[in-house]
Amino acid sequence: MTLTRQGILIVICTLYAGMAKGFQEEPFAQKTLVRGAPEIIHYGLDDFHSDPMTMAMCQDSSGVKYFGNQDGALVFDGENWQRIALPNKSLVKALHYGSDHKVYLGGFNEFGTIERDGFGRYHYHSMVHLAPEDDLDLDFVYDIHEVQGHVIFRSVSKLIAITGQKAFTIPTGGFYTSEVVNDRLYMANWSDGLKVFDLHTMNFELLISKESYEWNPIVSITAGNSAEMLSIFTRDGQVYSYHLESKDFSLARVLFDQKSTNQVTSVIRTKQGDYYVGTLSNQLIMLTASGETIPLDKTRISLQDESVNSLFESDNGNLWVLLDNGIDCINLSSPASIVFNKASVFDVNIHHGTMYIATNQGVWASVNPPGTEPFMHMDFEPIPGLEGQAWSLQTFGSQLLCGHEKGLFVIRGNDSQQIPGTDGVWKVIPIAEKPGQYLVCTYYNLQLLTVDSAGNFRIRNVVSGFSESSRDILQSEPGVFWVCHGFKGVFRIKVAPDYQRVVSVQHFEKAGLPAPYNVNVFSWNGEAVFTTQAGIYTFNDSLNLFQPHPLLNKVLDPKKETRKLLDTKHRTWYIHNDEVGFFNKDDQFTLHSEPFLQTRGAFNKQMETILPLINGVLIGTKKGLFAFDLTPKTDSLTSYPVRISQLSFTKGDQRLLLPLENPLELQAVQTQNLRFEYAVPQMDMLNEVRYSYQLSKADQGWSDWEEKPWKEYTALTPGTYEFSVRAQSKLGESFLAASRTLIVRPPWHQTTLAFLIYSIMGLALIFLCVKGILRLIEQQKRRTILEAEKQNKILRLELDRMQLAQEKNQFETAKSSLEGDLILKTKELVNYATLLSRKQELMIELREELVRLEDTTKNEKTRRDLKALIRKIKSRLNNDDYIKVFEANFERVHHQFFSELRERYPDLNSKELRLCALVKMNLTNKEIAPIMNISIRGIETARYRLRKRLSIHDDMVEFLEKLSP
Structure with a gap:
């Protein structure tokens, strides 16, 4: 769904001499009126997913809308669409909501009702069966009316009247249009003209012959400005008035010129007394109740299509336009409209009947002055020379000044003239104690502006001693000004009486304020107040400190940022948390922000524009200039x-x-x-x-x-x-x-039934359990007897087992004793072998020492004695009797070891067997070498050869341990 807004403002006002952006107020014009052109909503194929050509519409008491189109009927509840197809897939050209709260529908040879079921879905119920079978050749039903207690379905050739469940047919012969006005049915045919039909007498009465309206087909018959008047519209655009009592018939106006090929397709008279006329090729024409004719073509509104098929006014006063290509809804009841949407708005002023708008693209002026007519279109054109950022528009006397990034300009009509010596001007403020003199607030400094008797402005001097930006400034007393900088905090400056220089500057970065940035100063109830991101403050001169304002912080939540206050006589406007609103001073300060929610988040921060008018307000945003009509409405x-x-x-x-x-x-x-x-x-x-x-x-x-x-x-x-x-x-x-x-x-x-079933099942289960338990007890008794017998057998077996265990324990004890003896003897063997090894080592060392002495002694006798002693020691070393003793003892202790070793390896010699025994005792090579009287290297070689013969791949000691002990 696409939204299109055509912003048109109708304002009647005298000269506006207002507050200079929140400094001092002069009365607003008492004749100011704000009326906005309507918002238009387009519904198309993407919304209702059906043929876009729509021909009929009605609305039920709940507000649900029904549309007739090429694919049947559409139902729209404000959020969702539903399509209803007729049994013969006919298009729908007629819809009517009756006093019996039923929606009646007519198609090709088909008529009936649309009803909502108990699930919220809509269905078609045919009523064709009520009519006589011979009268069902209706062709299309073009109109449905409720008149004199009957529902009438009109085709070209006949009428079918239904009351309750009864139906009857009335041949008519060629009626091409019909309307009900004040419970009377008016119809026009090709042969005679406009007639009125009375269902009580079943008579047709000719009111106007076709020659009277020059044979032009009648499109619509509506009520006139009084109960006795009818307004009659023809296809070629003639509008006639007919007086029912005097029978006076006259041409009231002609909608098209003689060369036009346009045609009237539909007409509706609103509750306000205005007429809207749909046309074939130029959208709409409005006839106001006051007699004004206003074409509503694309220059004023923008419909989806040029061709209008039908019009309908909803209960809340909105105009629905049924087109060849979609459905448009014109929001006549909305109080909001956009006046200007070509740029971001920073200020607005109505001066000498022209509306001026300051934007980021320069200053725009309305081409035509505001007026009183509905749907009045306002065109805006940029003023040459003011391209770029314009900040402010202010009226002083009879002249309009513009603060611009290029300087200060005087605007006269659509022309502008720059005041020499100015550059980067925010705005101008009057000096309270010096009439005719002003301060020009610029990006860099303050300048003194004067005006002579001829109305000529000139810059007299720069006010020296203060060079900060002065966009936000307020005079508090003669020569004293508050200046708020967006980032540096607040300055209070005092200017010399001749306004040549600033004589003192007080700089407040915080001094009680929550932060030095985003502080703004305004005048409220005659005092200076400072808005911040965390509340509103006032200045305490005695303490030289900013303090929270007791009243305004109760009205406006201090937890939210307040950026603007605009004080008028009875009302205060505010920008609070990026939302605009107002509170009245005589209704307990109640906040009113709901009507302006559509502007939320669209403001130019610190440069918001609010122009209050009588019964309305203009609000400038980044999206453009909005107008709001605040006239109290009687229909809530x-x-x-x-x-x-x-x-x-x-x-x-x-x-x-x-x-x-x-x-x-x-x-x-x-x-x-x-x-x-x-x-x-x-x-x-x-x-x-x-x-x-x-x-x-x-x-x-x-x-x-x-x-x-x-x-x-x-x-x-x-x-x-x-x-x-x-x-x-x-x-x-x-x-x-x-x-x-x-x-x-x-x-x-x-559920309760389930719990009852659970209870019954539980009781049954308990009964079965008890019965089962008793059976189990009986079985248990028998089982106990058998178990006792079995236990006796087991006891006897256990006694036998215990006896065997005792014998086994005795055997194990003996075995443990033998193993202990074995271990003891093994230890003794190891000790023996160790002592033997040490003895052999000692003998070897002694022999080597004697050999050394032999070599060094010179006494021959001593040398002979030493040689004899060395031979004796050598013979003792070569004597293997002690080895045999060791082997004998080892074999007694480990008698199975040598047996199994000889059995598995019969080719082992005595030295290899001896080496195996020594290795099994876990002796080192160093300990084995002296026992076997060979070197350690020899032992290593012998062990290597033995490993190969025994095919040992793992540790040799572990291998020998695995043999029998």
Whole structure:
């Protein structure tokens, strides 16, 4: 859905001499009036997914809209569309909502009603069976009327009148248009002219012959300005007046010139008495109740298509335009409109009947002055020479000044002239104590501006001693000014009486303020107040300190940023938390921001524009200039209810509908992805409705506002719930909340019947258990007897086992004793072998020492004695008797070892057997070498050869240990 806004402002005002951006106020014009041109919403193929050509429309009492098009009927509840096809797939040219609260429909040889079922879906119910079978050749039903207690379906050739469940046919012969005015049915045919038909007498009365309106086909018959008058519109654009009593018939106006090929296609008279005329090729024409004719072509509004098929006024006063290519809704009831949307707006001023707008693209002036006519179009053109950033527009006397990035300019009509010596000007403020003198506030300094009697402005001098930007400035007393810098904090400067220089400067970076940046100064109730990101402050002179303002911080939440205050006589406007609003000083300071929600977040920070007018306001934003009509309305929209349109849940991959009962009982399985869908049908979706919801026992409270028109819950536990939904438009309008009670039943296994069954089954189970237990006890007795016998057998066997165990223990004891002896003897052998090794080592050392002495002694006798002693020692070393003794003892201790070794390796010699015994005793090579009287190297070689013979790949000691001990 695409939104198109045509902003047109109608303003009647005298000269506006207002506040200089919040410094001092002069009375606003008392004749100021704000009326905005309507917002237009386009609905097309992407919205309703059906043929875009639409020909008929009606609305039921709940606000749901029904449309007839090429594919059947469309139903729109403000959020969702549904298409309904007729049995013969006919297009629908006629719709009517009757006093019996039924929607009647007519197509080709088909007529009936559209009804909503208990699940929220719409269905077609044919009424063709009520008519006589011979009269069913209707062709198309072009109109449906309710008149004199009957519902009339009109085709070209006949009328079918229905009352209750009875129907009868009235041959007519060639009536091509019909209307009901004040419960009277008027019809025009090709042969005679305009007639009135009375269902009580079944008579046709000719009112106007076709020659009287020059044979031009009549398109519409509507009520006139009085009960006795009719307004008659022909296809070629003639508008006639007919007086029912005097029978006076006259041409009132002609809508098209003689060369035009345009045609009237439809006409509607609104509740306000205005006429809207749909045309074939030039959109709409408006005839005001005051007699003004206003073409509403593309220069004023922009419809999707040039050709209008039909028009309809909804209950809340909005105009629906049915086109060849889509549906457009013109929001005639909205108080908001956009006046200008070509650039970002920083200021606006109405001067000598012309509206001027300061933007980031220069200054724009309205080509035509504001007027009083509805739909008046305002064109804007840029003023040459003022291209670039314009900051302010201010009226002083009869002259308009513009603060611009290029300097200060005087604007006269559509011309501008720069005041010499100026550059980068924010704005101009009057000096209170010096009439006719002003301070020019620039990017760099302050300048003194004067005006002579001829109205000529000139810069007299630069005020020396202060060179900060002075965009935000306020005079508090003669010669004293507050200046707020966006980043440096607040300055209070005092200027010399001749305004040549600044004599003192006080700089406050904080001094009680929450921060030195984003501070602004305004005048409120005659005092200087300072807005910050955390509240509003005033200055205490005695303490030389900023302190929170006691009243304004109660009105405006200090936790939110306030950026602007604009004080008028009875009302204060504010920008608070990026939201514009006002509070009246005589209604307990109640905040009013709802009508302006659509401007939220669109402001130029620190340069917001608010121009209050009588019964209205102009607000400048980054999106353009908005106009708001604040005239109190007698027809409040708050009586419109929110409608819960459908309830559904998911089962597998399907979404199934639930009945719209209240209360509604559900099974637990039906709460899987339980969806509530809702809408406000009366709102026509014109105001971007937002919703808030809550479900008792599931939600903590009301949800945040969101545009999504549905809410889902998953797997609700059994219990009673209350679902509530409320709505709010972007203009702040609230609507009656809707609610629905849900009773979630527990699953079958948690119901009372289930628990009764559980109880019966439990009792049966207890009975069976008792019976089973008694049987088990009997079986247990028999089993006990058998078990006792078995235990006796086991006891005897156990005694035998114990005896055997005792004998085994005795054997184990003896075995342990023998093993202990074996270990002891083995230790003794090891000790013996160790002592033997040490003895051999000692003998070897002694022999070597004697040999050394032999070599060194010179006494021959001593040498002979030494040689004899060496031979004796050598013989003792070569004597292996001690080895034999060791082997004998080893074999007695490990008698199986040598037996198994000889058996497995019979080719082992005595030395190899001896080496095996020594290795098994875990002696080192160093200990084995002296025992066997060979070197350690020889032992290593012998062990290597032995390993090869025994095919030992692992540790040799572990291998020998595995042999018998």
